[in-house]
Amino acid sequence: MKGSKLRLGLGLHMAALMMAGGVLLHAPTAEAKFIAVSVSAEDNFRNILSSHIEAAVDARNDQVYIDSAEDDFDLQLQQVKNYIAAGADAIIIFATGTTEKNRQLFEFAKQVPLVFINTEPVEDMSTMPANTVYVGSNELESGTLEMEELARLANYKGNVALLQGDPTHKAAVLRTKDVEDVVAKYPNMKIVVKETGHWARNEAYKIVSDWLKKGTSFDILAANNDEMAIGSIMAMRDSGKDPKKFLVGGVDATRDALLEMSKGDLAVTVLQDAENQGKDAVDIAYKLINRQKVKNPHWVPFRLVTKENYRQLIKE
Template identity: 30%
Template sequence: MKKLLVITVFLVAASAFLFGATYRIGLSLSTLNNPFFVTLRDGALQAAAGLGVEVIVADGRDNPAKQLGDIEDFVQQKLDLIVINPTDSDAIVTAVEEANKAGIPVITVDRGASGGMVIAHIASDNVAGGMMAGEYVAMLLGGKGNVVELEGIVGTSAARDRGEGFGAAISKYPDIKIVAKQVANFNRAEGLVVMENILQANPNIDAVFAHNDEMALGAIEAIKAAGLLDKIKVVGFDAIDDAVAAVNAGEMAATVAQQPFLMGQLAVVKAFEYLTIGTIYIPVDLQLVTSK
């Protein structure tokens, strides 16, 4: 993938050089209070530096109204393209449609939009990731036990898809019960509070699946405080640095790894391709066929 990305960057950069293209791209992120999206931003900025384009970053602060305002500002600035990581997949539709009306192309990254015209969506397969987590939880529990699911922000495609995949995997094990499913908004502090409340109501928990690592890490703090770290297995999603450290320390059972840096890079590269050559280049590996 890295080799293909380098080749793609070279090709579109060469095209841009020939046509003298320079672009301004808006990057609207759901929040910069989460290391995952900080890494995504860093990947975008690195790609932009290599391509000689300007990326203007806006922090939505997990507030759909704030994000809408940020994108309206991008539209007023007449940017060439807007990359959006939605705070809420439904609420972002208005912003996408405003960009559409202004003739500004839109790419979504990590989380999709429920409407409006988007030229590309760059994301992991969140359903498959949720299934991966569910199968691992089932393996850890030997197919039997009580499980808590901490959900992300309601209305985001990531929360919906990860929950769908996890539920599909767990449904194959009749002796595993999801005894609590509560929203903690992808937030570490909320993960802590929600898990504390769940443990007070039902301390007989065997495993936790959190839709992201921030919530998983908050849950671990609550589990530690209850003296149940040796009993309850926690699985997160994103593989941020703190979560990987927790896995290595034996505090978290696992985390599903994504590649936010690469997501950010690809978002800018695909934006640049579209602006430069009017399409999005999707490379497919070649094979050499010989008689031997």
């Protein structure tokens, strides 16, 4: 049987559609496994990550079901309950709640393995119970790699503009702190403006357009992700500015970001390895299903991407 992905936009109705008379529709064979995925919300990076999870399950000829929780913890909680009722062998979760709320999900680890991915579910992952693992990349590396390279390219001087992702997202908090800590090391560098763009290209576009309209002076723009970096570059172009006159950095090394790098408009990005995060999350889910011991957390390293090595990623 070829593995298959099921998608549904209305998570609360998932159980009714997946089950009829107590039987799972499109159910895997007795030998196959069923991996369910609850994505916190859809965006470019999480969609890429989901596609790699799907591919890793498909490679095993098993079944995967992926649904968005639409940034609603109550909906995610209901999805997990429905997945268990539908017979999921393991659940991969992009956590959307606070630490306190996410702890409610841990109770389900008594019934089914839970693999958390992309967003750390709790501050102290040593408190996660048995049958749960976090898969991600250590955010202490991401913003640090980005800003250190931007600083080097700027000869360790200049005004820095900073775009933060969702301020409730731990990755945004840590990436922002990484940038601030690097800038603080160098006497001839300073952060002159900082705003929250919520990871979004269109929000970054509006923010940077406003900065340029007001005449805010900056040489370097460090964004918490590539989508905001791209929005910034678009704003520069539409404001009559040459992006090449700035040093722009992001995180994720998405295809769109690599395209901007090929044009010479994006100076730096950092690969958050979606392919290996997705693959490793699935591998760990199967290990937990088979009651194998797995170290928690499981880190997938970040990689610095510049004009010297970006072509390698395009080939990959």
